[in-house]
Amino acid sequence: MGLPMSVPGNRSRWLPWHAALVFGFLYLPIVTLIVYSFNGPGVGGFPPRNFTLDWYRELFADDAIWTSVLNSLFVALAAVAISLALGIPAALALDRANFPGKVLFRRLVLLPLILPGIITGLSLLMLFREADVKLSLMTIILGHGTALISVATTEVFAGLQKLDRAQEEASLDLGANYWQTFWRITIPNLRLSIIGAALLIFTLSMDEIAVSFFLIGRDNTLPLEIWGRLRRGITPEINAISTLIFVFSLAAIVTWYRLRVRAESKLEIAAELVETGP
Amino acid sequence: MASAIHPEVSAKTANPTTRSLLSIRNIGKSFGRTPVLRSISLEIAEGEFLTILGESGSGKTTLLRIIGGFETADCGEIVMAGERLDRLPPYRRRVNTVFQYYALFPHLTVEENVSYGLRVAKLPKEEVAARVEQALAMVKMSAFANSKPAKISGGQQQRIALARALVNRPRLLLLDEPLSALDANLRRQMQVELKSLQREVGISFVFVTHDQDEAMVMSDRIALLRMGELEQVASPREIYDRPATVYTAQFIGHTNLLRGEVKGGIARCHSLSWPVNLPDGPVLFSLRPENIHFAAGMQGAVKFRAKLCSQIFHGATELLQVQCTDGLMLSLRTSTRASRDEDLDLEFLPAAAVPVRESGQGKKRD
Structure with missing residues (x-):
């Protein structure tokens, strides 16, 4: 009985191979990148030989790279601040107010996320030219900030949808005005959504290249610095910095994901309490 | 209308001896095109335990939310101690609410939950600490001061919600079906506790529930709400003994409805008749099952014979279904079993048959 598709044991024996292939396709380049960052003779040549940390030593002595890392950190933090300040x-x-064109606003807020970076970058470039703004890290910050508002908005909106409104009513009932309620009840309840959004925005901004490319002034961000060097040929120093970026991005994404799971399981516990009342 | 039949009912509900705390005057509310409350007027006295009783969709929670300030009425006014309450935002009303699912703040400890209102009001630290301690002791939860709400049981959360509201010393406490999330035993225990707590603190309680028994056990007065209109406002005893309408009689307890006619001071219903002090015309009587007895020769009782149809054991009492010789079906509650073979001689006092008025465009129950 049962659906033929779900009969156990009837699964194709190619499925594990297929999965392995997809996995390899996805991760082999990254593995190669990481492995060759420890390769003595440089990029190329198989198999890798002479395990070395020299490229990392060279990297840590390279001022231009670290300046660009600092620039990128500065840009990412500022982008987080801007997109949260506008996105929350x-x-x-979106959650509370009713205003004409709300549906349209909801769609439009998402647009920068869907739009190719080239379009966002180009349009901002033209705008800054028109307004006679000199290109600098500032313009990149504005570019990242605007493009990533959508991330902040969707993440926080999702958190708001799960928020128990009775808590805010209880706060008002206990004598806190709307402002106090917002800071003491709403924001703490959204804490995990906000941290999650900040981590995601930070990561996206750190490796953003398309928008930055159009808005770059004299100071390079890290991705642009790397891209610039690539034109002069690949050195394993690039592999080394890329490995570091990869590790940090991975850590941020994992943290973000775990926060999200925690927020959800907390809500489930709360819902269970309401249902059963132990 | 009702007062023509029942002058004493409307006279008693006015409750003239106690001082009024809250006046609800002609409150009306619609959601879109659906009217939820139609011209509700109600007085709540100082120190009174008033229950707003109604089925789901009767508008009881909406009325409570209007008093609390979470909904705005379309018309009418609410006055508390001479001041227009309905014009104040919720945080300026000296009214606190216990929410249906408690709405405790999950990121704060029990103690921080309870002290929330006092801290927002910027009371001195020592006073906050003293009052919180007292409030926690009052609900027997001092041991849990540092727990998070998710770590304590439903009944305990309930107590914290109560302490969190009462610690602010409101003039009026609103309770929105606060016991509905608890299981039956805990519920009965909390009913008693809540009632004695209310007597102790002397604050007026407005308690919303859909549970008739709960309303009967706890209230000084019950305001029965039906489809956005007040059906009757009276003490539990009065509302049970002297229901004003068919709906009230059937919603609160069981009853027999007797349709009959009054002519020249005599009420006739099937083959039964008894003297009444009512004008001529068609009339409906509510006769509670426990007011029909085995014939014992009571003075002036209406006597009749009936056949036993069914008998249901209810523990302390038996509920009998009987059919009179003329076909009229009645239920009666007795403490003794009846024999199935012989006809029963039964009687009731004329005063036990209470004339009730039809409820407007009523949906029939049972």
């Missing part, structure tokens, strides 16, 4: 109110408006 937007999410609140």
